[in-house]
Amino acid sequence: MTRIRERNRELILRAASQEFADKGFAAAKASDIAARAGVPKPNVYYYFKSKEGLYREVLHSIVQPLLQASAPFNPEGNPREVLTAYIRAKVRISRDLPHASKVFASEIMHGAPHLPPDLVEALNAQARHNIGCLQQWVDRGLMAPVDPHHLMFSIWAATQTYADFDWQIATVTGKAQLSVEDYEAATQTITTLVLKGCGL
Incomplete structure (x- = not known):
């Protein structure tokens, strides 16, 4: 049962x-x-x-993977390895949970009216932690002096676009659905751009 x-x-x-x-x-x-x-x-x-309860569950189903994607971040980690793992995890979320990702994006664009306060705080706390790690790496000369906030925003935009803007991607590529190889190419491209931009 x-x-x-x-x-x-x-x-x-x-x-x-x-x-x-x-x-x-x-x-x-x-x-x-x-x-x-x-x-x-x-x-x-x-x-x-209720429909509201179901909607919150959909949000919860995407927030947990987003939080888990940040697991590699720690001040003593290797910036190259951490960013590589993070980007790969974020692209995987867009590939595996595209609909929940769209729901999350729409929720955020509308000011997060249904996102429970505990999830908001968890996301914000994780973002602060990640940004803090990036800043420490910059301060220690382990990576180029890029703005850690805007680096995170750029990674979010680059990785989540594969779920949130799938119509545009399908139109440009002529593919109704991206293949495993396409997602791997996206991961490699974003990773290369980020690592080179960070002097890694």
């Missing part, structure tokens, strides 16, 4: 990510989420209580 519940919960969460990404929070309907998931509509409320 637990396995069935976990499966249904995952189906609903995945379908909700797609619906919220396509239509936004206000326009998405529980009936459409249920239909996309292939479950009865009451199941949506059984597992998530």
Whole structure:
């Protein structure tokens, strides 16, 4: 029974990510989420209580991987290795969780009205930690004197664009969906630009 519940919960969460990404929070309907998931509509409320609760779960499903991507950051780490690992993890998130990434981006662009305060603080604390590490590496002469805030913003923009602007990428490349090789090329390109820009 637990396995069935976990499966249904995952189906609903995945379908909700797609619906919220396509239509936004206000326009998405529980009936459409249920239909996309292939479950009865009451199941949506059984597992998530409300549309708001389901939306927050979608946000939570992307915030945790984003926080985990920052795990390599520590002041004693090697800047080249840390940035390489971070960029790879961020591109992987865009590849594996594109719909949740879009929902997160939309939420942020609207001032994060539904993002729970604990997740906001966790994200901000992690960003401060990462930026602090970058600043220490700059101060110790381990990398070029780039602004750590804008370096982080640039990495976020470069890596998340593969999820948030997939229509534009598909239009320019002529591919309906990027391949594993495309994501690897993106990872290598972004990594090369960042490392060279940081004097690494």
